[in-house]
Amino acid sequence: MIFISRRLAPDSPLLRWATDRGQEIVGRSLLTFAPVAFTAPQRADWWFFYSKRAVQFAGDIPPDVRVAAIGTSTAAALLKACGRVDFCGNGHPDRVAEDFLVVGEGLRVFFPRAGQSRLSIQRSLQDRIEVLDAVCYDNRPNPPAAAIDADTYIFTSPLNVAAYLDHWPLRPGARVFAIGPSTGAELLRRGVDCRWPEEASEAGLVGLLG
Incomplete structure (x- = not known):
């Protein structure tokens, strides 16, 4: 099995x-997963998603922002939710961070995420992007x-x-x-x-x- x-x-x-x-x-x-109330930023250039759960709990994605996914499963969830994916990584945080800099360096990037997230991308890029962060769902063992x-x-x-x-x-x-x-x-x-x-x-x- x-x-x-x-x-x-x-x-x-x-x-x-x-x-x-x-x-x-x-x-x-x-x-287990549960939504967490949060306030989305007024101004962001990108919304970056670590997981398909984040897509589920983030609510409506503004039409004037670009959207990024850490990997293909998250990208598939984004396509269902808002019909577009402007950046898709390969799921390996170090490589994803490096590749995302090509399109995101110096810009405002919002990370709607889990309460237990390891913050891998924003920690790697915090000196090269403006990180906007919010917990949108809780995940517990x-x-x-x-x-x-x-x-x-x-x-x-x-x-x-x-x-x-x-x-x-x-x-x-x-x-x-x-x-x-x-x-x-x-x-x-x-x-x-x-x-x-x-x-x-x-x-x-x-x-x-x-």
Whole structure:
């Protein structure tokens, strides 16, 4: 059985891959989410989104700002929400920050984000952009009531890693994957050997799973 710490959409590349191979896959977030009241800035050149949840909870995006996504999943959520994406990174914060400077340097960039965000992009660029920041949703660990017995574990955020490993062990000998480098770094910090794809996305994970 494959476990991934997020709900899988009907058109999920991972779900399609598993179905085609007769593999059981269980998608379940180990977090809870709740909106947080916030005030959007009056003037911003960009709105930058770290996650599709931020898109969900940020409300209406002004038509006169450009919008940026850290990776492809967030970009897909933006396309559904406002019909456009002006910048899409590859999900690797260091590379995304470097690439975003080409279009965002010196400008006002608003980051609607989770309360538990690591602030990776704005911390990297705070001397080269004007950071406008607000928490638009809260994310809290929601650990499972029992250990998950899987042959393969896929974690989709550092907080999901904590929600599981702070309470339960991984099955000995199981394969472990992270969706991207931030999640991978948290697993490695805890002594868990893992791999992650070049592109932080479900499609990238499919490439690793083979």
